[in-house]
Structures are given as C-alpha cells and as structure tokens.
Amino acid sequence: MAELKLVDIKKSYGAAKILHGIDLDIADGEFVVFVGPSGCGKSTLLRIIAGLEHVSEGEILIDGHSVVGVPASDRGLAMVFQSYALYPHMSVFKNMAFALENMGLGRQEIDQRVRRAAQMLQLTDYLDRKPKALSGGQRQRVAIGRAIVRDPKIFLFDEPLSNLDAELRVATRKELAALHGQIGGTMIYVTHDQVEAMTLADRIVVLRAGRIEQIGTPLDVYNRPANLFVAGFIGSPRMNLLPGRVVGPDAIRIGNEPHMIAMPLPEGLHVDDEITLGVRPEHMDVTARDDADLAITLDLVEHLGGETYLYGSTPGLAQITVKQDGQTAYQRGTRLRLHFRRDAFHLFDVAGRALRAN
Amino acid sequence: MPGVEPLPKTTARPSIVAWLGIPFVLAMRIVDYPMRALQRALGEQRMAYVFLLPNLIFFSLFVFAPIVINVIFSVTGGPALFPSERPFVGAGQYAYLFDCGSYLDPSTCREDHFWRGVANTFRFTASQVVAMVLLSLLTAVVLNMKIRGRGFFRAVYFFPVLLSPVVVALIWKWILQRDGLLNAGIIGLGGERILFLVEPGWAMFWAVFVSIWAHMGFYTLILLAGLQAIPSDIYEAAEMDATPRWRVFLRLTLPLLWPNLIVVIVLALIRGVQTFDEVFVLTGGGPGTATLMIVQYIYETAFSNQVQNFGLAAAASVVLGVVLCLLTGLQLALSRRKAA
C-alpha cells in the first residue's frame, strides 16, 4: 500500500498533446476513479502511472520516491487490463503464480497466496482450467486475482468491467467495492461509465482533453459540479442546461421564454450577463399552480415502471428531460408546466464555471 | 456469481512433450540471468537489439558481406579465392562475358557456354511458365469443384512438391532411360524407341515437363486459395443476373484471381531463371549443352572446372542478380497497380 503524488504530468506524442499538466495526490488506501469521455487521456494517465508509457514532463512519486524512468516491472504496481490480458496458454493457477515466480518467491508461498486469492474470488474450482474454458465473469476475477496475489503498492484498473454484460457488470462492481473494503489498498480505476465512478470511488477525478476538470467525492461532484462539462457528464439522465440571461436582481430569463424566473443569484452578476441554468431532471416538478417556470410539450415518454422520463421541448431551448417517480399518464403532446426546485439548481457563467449562491 | 455454469476440465498435456521441454526450459532459465543483466544496462525497449543480434550476425556474414564480396570478385581476376590476392581487372570479366559477335547466336560468343545457358534458361523459363500457369489454373479450378475426394486429389497433385530435386530427377531418369517404362510402352504400342535424354529437343522437353511435374502442386495451391477466397455470393449474384458462365469466368473469376495469378507468374519466372538441381541431375546439362542453365554454368565455372574461375562466375551471378531484381520489381509494380 502506498500513496501516489503526480506533479504537473505532461504527455505528448509528437505534436499531439495528450495531457496538459496533471497534479494529483492520492492517499494511502484511497479508491480513486478517473472518469471522462473517450480520448480524455485517462487511460494514458493510468499507463503513465503503471510505467507502460513514458511521461514527457512531470514527476511521479510513490511514497515520496520518484519513479520516473523506473520500468513498469520494477514499480511494484499491479494492473487489471480491459481485455484481462490473461496468458491463454497458462492455467488459472499459473496465471496468478506467474508474477510470484518472477518475484522469486518459494513454491509454498506461491501456492498459499494463489489459493488464498482464489478462495476470496471463488476461483478454487477453476485453478486448473485455461482461460478459454472460463466464462467472462470468471476471467475477470482471474485478472483481479492476478493483481491481488502480488500484494502490490497500488492496484490499477483499466476499464475492467467494460467487456461484461450489464447484469454481470453490476454484480462485479459490487464485488470490487467489497474487495476494497476487505483488503484496503490504494486503487486507481479508469472508466468512462459514471455509474461505476459514482458507486466505487472515494474520490472522482473528472478529466477532459488532458486536463482535470474536477476532483471530489462522488456526491461532491454530483451536487457541486465545478463547471458545465462536469455538470453535463455526471448524472444520468444528464442535467438540463438552459442558456439564459440575467434580467434583474435575483431574476433571470431563459431561452426565448417571455417571463422572468425569480431565483437567488450569487453576487457579482449584473443585468444582461449571460448565464447557463442547470437543473437535473429529478429536480423539476410538474405543477398545476402558477409558480411554473417553464412550459413544455412532451415529445416522448419513457416508462421504466419505477420511474418515468419525460422528454419535452419548447421553442428556443434544447430538449428538456424530466424525471418523475412512479408511473404517469402523460402522453406525447401533453403540455406540462414545470417548476425548478430552488434548493437544487446550478448556475454557470459565460466561461462555463459554476457560480455559487453563497 | 450469476451466469457461471460448470465447464469441463481441460485435459492434461501428454507427458512426452513435457519431458522434451525440460532441457528447453533449463536452457532458457540459464540464459535469463545474462539477459536480465543486459536489460538492467540497456532498458527494456533497447532489448530489441539483443533479440535482433543473432539474426543480424547471420545476415551480415552470409548475405550482406557476400553481396559486397560478389561485386569485388566480379571486377577482379586470377584464380585466388581471397579478394586481397586478386588483381583488379575492372569490367574485364563482364567484357569477356559479353564479347559476342551476335547475341542471338551463342556460338559467336567467346564465353559461349554462358550464352547457351542464357538461351536455354530463357527457353526453359518461357515454356515452363506458360505451361505451369495454364495447368495449375486448370487443376485449381477442377479441384475447386464440388467433387468427392477433393482432399485426396489435392494431396495427389501436391505431394511431388515435397520431394527433393535429386529424387524427382532420378524417378524420371529411370522412366525415361533407354530401356525405361516409357520406351517399353511406346514399343508395346508399335512405336520406335526414343532416346529421350540423348536427343536435344527431347531433353529440353523433359526438363520442362519434370519441373512442372514437381512444382505444379505448389502453384495450384496458391490459385486454389485464391479461388476459395472468392465469396460465393458473387457467383449467386451473377446467376441472378443471368450471366453466361463463360463471362462469369472471364469477368469475375479471372479478375478476382488476378493477385494470385501475379504471384504464380512471377514466382514461376523467378524460380525458372534459377533452375538448377532437377535438370542438373536429370540431364547433367546435356546432351552437349542442350540443357545447360545459367546457374549450372555459374556452379561449374566456380567449383567444378579444372580452373576455378571465381571472377567470371561472380560476374555471371551479378548479371543473374540484376535479372532477378528486375523480376521482383515487376511483381511489386504489378501488385501495386492492382492495389491502386
């Protein structure tokens, strides 16, 4: 177990800059998830930590020691690959023992460690099998087992669940969370799936185009997105982002809507400033009273049973998503009046930065 | 976990393989120690040089260096083998090779054996390539039909490919000799005995024939692979369009097979120009010089004549090398034009 410190990590391939200076501190035993759209550099960052890619500039410190220039095999980290990268010609046992043999451990020690890991992952019955005789979930667990037996300083996961079907993904996610609880360990996990990020992470690092957009606990990131990108990326269905304009003290107007919306605005905003109002689908209520902020016509209703998603539009604004608990009788074409909850909305300035009310 | 069903256990490998593997594993383990030290010194990416090194040593000793030495040989004279002991003669060897009254008539050349070799190789290659392409195309097409015993017939046409040239030549020499099976057949049918390997025309014919017999399976296989790679829905589409079958062959099969045909033609050309062993064992280049090929000329000039004339042999092989480079260039040009 170890702590990791990244200082101003930069990476470029020729003229193409992939990472623009990443600073990050990861504490001992922390579960950190890198999340972002594809091409954001999250996998490259992970591979730089692993030692599989060279860093162009910057410093990587593990427990205070720089590991820049140290080859992957000498960094003492373990990695679970997206493709699992199981050695196809070796049995499950051999797959897990391979690294231990390379470390020069004794036969008994190896046997003990592999069996302990196999027990933890319910793989004991499959130790003699080759990877191709395993199901997808089992292969996944072998890949994790291969990391566990090493007792590494840091676990690295590169989108480990993306090759599993939906049901198995949920189950394995829960197992991973349990595993972290059980063995502790510093873990760094890369995914493009924000649900995995939310459910697994102690802290989420949101990346875009080679830069960190926000670092924080899952609820932090959800409740207080630092900018428009994080607001739009975290949360499903995604937050409604409505362009608008300040029209008076504590009053804004969105889109081409005729009426003003009264809401508390943070200081420093002036009349005519352009802003973006962000409201999550679950933070809108259908209302019959006259406190409605917006009226939409429904284009599509999705019934999920336990909840219902309403998609509606109004001239001058992008499609608006509303989440309703339970089931509704609304239909395509229904006209709805919506009220934004005043305790859960977000405001962003013209540069996309979040504005806080207090 | 959900979705886990019991799967059959994999069976253990035969133990003989394991026993054979033990020396291998031991050797590899021992080599790992110096390799680890090298890796510490060089870093992991530069280990590539270490892996490349043995091959490069072999390449440079037995390919690169010889190419250079070959050119040196061809511009020096005398009987000595070591380049430093050989006097420089400039283009003398080439001038001697190319000293001809008329290039169309080998007997007007000073080195008439070389030119007979060139003429013979040309005749041999031309007739062999044409016959080879036609026969292997026909055979491939027939073998691609839905017929019983396809695997067997394919094996029949293929197996001579594996035979050594010496064996091939001896098999046919035995059949073609004066009292051989073929003459027995001819006499049985009321014909007259023919001395196949003594009459110049017949000797060349059989040289070509035996060479086709031995190598046709290889080219057939390349064409067969090409035919099988043509998706069958193309034929079905043509059938829906009521295309006459001869048009299907000429307009669909042949163009789609073109890349494989290029390979066959050029490989047959390159191999034809280098022909040596079967013909050498079958006829010894005879009768006279009727089946003497360039490579045999080079071999005999360098190694088996009383005077080992390395310079002349090297000059001849440089000429042959240029021809082969041109042929390879032809292949690249043809396949690139196709790709463009």
Add this chain to the structure above:
Amino acid sequence: MGTTLSRILTSRRRAGRWHWTDVAAYTYLCIGVILMFGPVAWLALSSFKTQAGLLEFPPTLLPLAQKEVVVDGYPQPLPLFAATLEDGTTRHLAQVRRIGIVAQMVDPSDPSQQFRVPIERRIPVREFSLATSNYTEPLQRFAFMRFLGNSVFVTVVATLITLLINSMAAYALSIYEFRGKNTAMVLVIGTLMIPITIILVPVYLVVTEFGLVNSLWAVILPGAATPTGVFLLRQYMLTLPPDLIEAARMDKASEWQIYWRIVMPLTLPALAVLAIFSIMWRWNEFLWPLAVLTKTEVYTLQIGLNAFQGELQTQWHFLLAMTMVTLIPVAIVFVFLQRFITTGIANTGMK
C-alpha cells in the same frame, strides 16, 4: 458448348445432376493420379527388383524372381522351368546344369526322372519376390548410413537454430519500437530477394575464412537466418494482443521471460509451420551442399545420391533403393502433416 465448358471453369454445378463436366473433371483427376503417383509407384516397385530383373525389356510390372526348388540329392536349390517335352506336354522341371544349348533337367517331385531339354523350349517359372538386398547391401557397402546421419544432423540442428534466432528477431521486430527498426525491416525484405544461387562464390569464401569447408556447419549456418521465417513469425506475433506483453511486464517478467514464456508458446502454430518448412528445405537442399561438401564422409543424402548416380549408372538396383530411402522421410511427413503444410503454403505463399 460455351456454357458447358464454362461450367467446369466456374466450378459451379447444380446439385444432384451428373453432368458431363463432372465426368471430364474426374477423368482429368484420374489421369492426374496416374501421372503424379505412377512414377513414384514405379520407382517403389523397381527398387525391389533384382539386377537381372531390372535389365529385362520389356520390364515386368511386379518384382519377380525365378522360382527355385530344393531337390533331393542336390545340395543347392535348383532354378525351376516350365519345359515343353518332346511329346508336347509341359512340365515344371528343375535345371541341374546346362551344356551348350541343352539343359539337363530333373523332376523335383521325382529326382530319378531326368530330362534333356533344348534351352529354347523351357521358360523360367517366376514368382513375386522382393529383392531386399537392394536395400541392405548398400547400407554395408557404401557410406549410406553416414549420409543419412549427416542429413539428419544438418536438418535437426539447422531447424533448431532457425527457429531460435528467427523467432528472436521476429519478436524484436513485432513487440518493440526502437531506432533502426525500419532499417532492419528493409534489410530483411531485401535479403528475401537474394537467393544463395547469386552469392554462391562469396558465401563459399566466408565459409572458407571460418575454416568450415567440408564441415556440416558450412551447410547449417548460411541458411539459418531466413527472411521468410522472420516474416512468417512476425506476422503471427503482430496478432498477439499487446496487453499480454504489458501484463507480463507488470508481473515483473524480464523481456527474455516474456519472449520464452509468453510469446513463444503463443506462437507455436507458426513455429510449427516454420519447423516443417525448415525440415523440408534442409532435407532437400542440393546446390549449396554440392558446392561446399567435397569429401564423401560429410556428404548429405542428396549429395550422396547424386554421387551414386554418377558412380552406379549400371547398378540401378542400388540407386533406386537409395532413392526410396531418401524419399521415405518426406513421405511420412507428408502423410501426417499434409493438411498442415498445404494450409501453411496457401497462407504464406512460401515453399
């Protein structure tokens, strides 16, 4: 005519109908069988004939030898003939001796009955018999076992070296990024075009420099680094997922370990193809050994056989048997690995 002919050419026929093109195809294939297998079968049959049997014209199909019988009162077995007697009857008689144009014969079942028969009135009685001495005698009389041993040594050692150094080079060229990689690739491609026929003389010089003339190593070493082998293996290694290599590095494997514990086992199919090709090349190699091996004790089978055919022109019975022995390993390889070899050739276009 056009459509029926092209039916063969396009290889498509309607199921269930027996078309004349099928007949033509089968005829062609059967002629092929006779033409391709016939000569080898003829060699096999001939190699079991006695020297006298081989000189016979027209030749018999099967190896035959004159039948001999043991007759009471005669220490040696006597040759058996079908003799036509003066009274016109034909009897099987054993010949005791021949005087001029008359043979003195005896009835094997009743040795007391003796006959004198003009030699043109008796025909030898023959039976199927394999002259195995064609095979056993050269083994003792000539250095044939030595040639066989040399060929096996060359084939095995050369194939092992080829597999090792070519797979190492292919590994370097497929897994790593390094300066000079493209140069190395171009050099490898370039040598594809340089057959040993072109550089016969200078390779001979190199071999002489190392003092290897008339040594089997002179045959083994020059062809050990085959560009075709490097290519075949590299193409295969490029299909291995790079994750595997990285996973092994994360697992603290050294680069050499990655090579022999991960990449080699996973490249086995391609290594097997290369091994078979290498065995074929080495077993059949002719021109280079012919140039570099001049002493009988280092001859390989092919060179030995070629020398035999010079020396033994009149002793076809030995020559044919030796040819058969040279052919047999290849035949065995073919029978067991035919499909493997043909797909290997079809996929790589090499031979």
